Amino acid sequence: MTAWVFAEEIEGSPSEGSLELLSKARSHGDVTVFYVGDGSDASWTTLGNHGATKVYHLDPGDSLPSAPAAASLADLLESDGGEVVLFGAGNTDRDVAGRLAARLGKPLVAGAIDIDATDGISVTSEILGGTKAVATAITAASPALVATRPKAFAAEAVGGSAPEVVSVPVPDVGRSGAVIVERHVEASVGPDLEAAAVVVSGGRGLGSAEGFEMVDELARLLEGAVGGTRAVVDAGWVPYSYQVGQTGKTVKPNVYIACAISGAMQHVVGMKGSSTIIAINKDPDAPIFAIADLGIVGDVHTVVPQLIGALKERA
Amino acid sequence: MNIAVCVKQIPDPAALYELDSENHWVIRPNDQVLDDTDRFGIEIGLQLAEESEGTVTLFSMGPSGSLQGIRQALAMGADKAVLIDDEILKGSDALTTAQILSAAIAKEGFDLVVAGMESTDGYTGTVPQMMSEILDVPCLSFARNVEVEDGNVTIERQTASGYEVVSAKLPALLAVTAGVVEPRYPTFKGIMQAKSKPVDTLTASDLGVEPHIGQTISSVTDVEARASGTVIEDEGEAYLKIVETLEQAKVI
Ligand SMILES: Cc1cc2nc3c(=O)[nH]c(=O)nc-3n(C[C@H](O)[C@H](O)[C@H](O)COP(=O)(O)OP(=O)(O)OC[C@H]3O[C@@H](n4cnc5c(N)ncnc54)[C@H](O)[C@@H]3O)c2cc1C
Numbered sequence: 425m426t427a428w429v430f431a432e433e434i435e436g437s438p439s440e441g442s443l444e445l446l447s448k449a450r451s452h453g454d455v456t457v458f459y460v461g462d463g464s465d466a467s468w469t470t471l472g473n474h475g476a477t478k479v480y481h482l483d484p485g486d487s488l489p490s491a492p493a494a495a496s497l498a499d500l501l502e503s504d505g506g507e508v509v510l511f512g513a514g515n516t517d518r519d520v521a522g523r524l525a526a527r528l529g530k531p532l533v534a535g536a537i538d539i540d541a542t543d544g545i546s547v548t549s550e551i552l553g554g555t556k557a558v559a560t561a562i563t564a565a566s567p568a569l570v571a572t573r574p575k576a577f578a579a580e581a582v583g584g585s586a587p588e589v590v591s592v593p594v595p596d597v598g599r600s601g602a603v604i605v606e607r608h609v610e611a612s613v614g615p616d617l618e619a620a621a622v623v624v625s626g627g628r629g630l631g632s633a634e635g636f637e638m639v640d641e642l643a644r645l646l647e648g649a650v651g652g653t654r655a656v657v658d659a660g661w662v663p664y665s666y667q668v669g670q671t672g673k674t675v676k677p678n679v680y681i682a683c684a685i686s687g688a689m690q691h692v693v694g695m696k697g698s699s700t701i702i703a704i705n706k707d708p709d710a711p712i713f714a715i716a717d718l719g720i721v722g723d724v725h726t727v728v729p730q731l732i733g734a735l736k737e738r739a
Numbered sequence: 740m741n742i743a744v745c746v747k748q749i750p751d752p753a754a755l756y757e758l759d760s761e762n763h764w765v766i767r768p769n770d771q772v773l774d775d776t777d778r779f780g781i782e783i784g785l786q787l788a789e790e791s792e793g794t795v796t797l798f799s800m801g802p803s804g805s806l807q808g809i810r811q812a813l814a815m816g817a818d819k820a821v822l823i824d825d826e827i828l829k830g831s832d833a834l835t836t837a838q839i840l841s842a843a844i845a846k847e848g849f850d851l852v853v854a855g856m857e858s859t860d861g862y863t864g865t866v867p868q869m870m871s872e873i874l875d876v877p878c879l880s881f882a883r884n885v886e887v888e889d890g891n892v893t894i895e896r897q898t899a900s901g902y903e904v905v906s907a908k909l910p911a912l913l914a915v916t917a918g919v920v921e922p923r924y925p926t927f928k929g930i931m932q933a934k935s936k937p938v939d940t941l942t943a944s945d946l947g948v949e950p951h952i953g954q955t956i957s958s959v960t961d962v963e964a965r966a967s968g969t970v971i972e973d974e975g976e977a978y979l980k981i982v983e984t985l986e987q988a989k990v991i
């Protein structure tokens with residue numbers, strides 16, 4: 425059977441999420457990628473390496489990609505067939521998946537962590553903060569549309585050959601169109617949050633943007649990345665790109681240090697896959713302790729500076 | 740400007756959600772609350788309506804119950820509400836929800852639709868995008884800093900690495916993230932007025948939409964919880980335990 429994978433270009437390369445999906449998709453047979461972005465030979469090589477056999481390339485230029493991508497993908501799926509289309513959890517992934525589902529009149533299963541195609545298509549997803557697993561059988565005629573959780577599968581290069589690349593025209597979407605007028609990249613310091621071996625995150629209990637500085641310092645000492653809860657992003661202490669959780673990034677580092685974070689289900693779902701979780705919170709009943717390997721009931725303003733001091737001494 | 744805001748009544752998130760053992764749907768009590776995420780959409784809708792001397796109409800699908808959540812939204816200042824409450828819509832998927840809401844909004848007429856990015860209980864985060872396709876309007880998702888001028892709407896759209904400025908012609912749909920504005924608290928006057936604001940109720944057949952079934956839940960199981968480790972009270976030396984754990988994890 426043929427599986428399709430949606431891939432958005434991020435900073436010149438296929439998104440990490442799309443490479444994760446390719447690992448899963450190629451276990452089902454041939455893989456066609458629908459690629460949105462400038463495109464380059466390097467991108468095609470990367471996609472081929474991860475198992476793509478064919479690539480449809482749409483370059484929307486300054487148009488907001490969601491409507492043209494959904495229209496183009498709908499046409500291609502009709503002419504080429506394809507039993508399942510996989511989307512990641514990126515913002516554009518979600519926009520295109522939603523529009524495509526409505527266009528095709530097909531259900532879209534979101535939050536998937538696994539897909540089984542042995543007997544029809546069955547999708548496993550997690551709900552209620554990852555406490556329950558739901559198995560959903562897709563009964564509608566193909567293609568089955570599935571949007572996955574980040575890091576549900578591990579990206580892995582298999583050294584496939586270069587895929588066939590077909591450039592597709594940008595369809596006219598009439599009044600559904602929108603234009604991207606400016607693009608801004610918020611500079612973040614240190615390693616990439618989603619790839620770092622150590623993540624140090626701060627929550628509202630740090631008290632202020634100044635209080636957050638010790639999180640930065642601790643992360644620097646551990647050569648880790650800095651994350652935050654939605655509460656601190658909403659408060660403007662750190663940019664949105666730092667947010668870990670259901671509506672932010674999903675991280676799976678070796679070590680996750682949660683400083684003054686309560687452990688709300690929407691935060692936990694984005695970090696519970698970390699190998700070792702260390703939590704510091706002054707409330708002994710904070711839910712974060714239920715998932716921590718090491719929990720310290722104490723004041724961040726005492727414990728974190730002591731830890732920083734000890735690490736500096738070792739350096 | 741005619742502004743449609745999609746809002747959801749949900750079981751109080753402070754209480755544990757229970758699933759019906761037979762059909763796996765979330766059990767919905769009679770008293771539901773306004774989904775907190777929707778307060779941001781309502782606030783943006785109200786601000787834009789105030790600038791343009793427009794109106795804000797709420798759209799909500801689901802069991803009406805005591806209307807507590809809808810009254811909370813009306814108390815913030817929305818003008819009226821349209822509810823779609825129908826037994827056959829129980830357990831609807833995102834697409835049916837989007838079809839129903841779109842049909843109700845189209846029937847009423849609109850310049851701008853505002854929705855949240857993700858509901859607290861459903862969080863498929865795809866209903867707004869589906870509505871935009873059905874209504875054939877641009878989907879300005881992950882929106883913050885919204886401005887409407889001369890029939891154009893411009894937003895900042897959050898991206899993985901920053902944001903982009905996106906512009907489109909009205910009519911359009913906005914899906915807003917939480918934290919973009921400070922939702923207002925209802926005033927006493929607002930709460931009193933909310934009791935007499937119009938609330939229309941429609942069924943699926945009033946809208947000519949038939950729910951379709953393209954997926955069935957075959958099982959719901961508990962995910963094995965992560966085993967909790969050691970919790971210690973800091974008496975001045977707890978940081979040494981952290982150093983030890985970091986050593987064991989070989990990151991120092
Ligand atoms: C639809 C939806 C999506 C969401 N998505 C996300 C998401 O992606 N990511 C996310 O993080 N949240 C998300 N949230 C929000 C989430 O529900 C919580 O509100 C948020 O995670 C709480 O952040 P916090 O832990 O920083 O703050 P709080 O819950 O306020 O916790 C602060 C903690 O700090 C502790 N503390 C205070 N002072 C000290 C001190 N001196 N020393 C030590 N500890 C101290 C307190 O005991 C408390 O436990 C979402 C919510 C909804 C409804």
Ligand SMILES: Nc1ncnc2c1ncn2[C@@H]1O[C@H](COP(=O)(O)O)[C@@H](O)[C@H]1O
Pocket residue numbers: 745746747776777780798799800801833836840853854855856857858859861862863864865866867
């Ligand atoms: N049943 C519903 N009634 C009204 N609005 C809804 C409903 N379901 C979803 N929405 C809107 O769509 C947004 C995203 O919801 P969801 O796709 O369920 O995560 C919500 O914040 C609401 O604005």
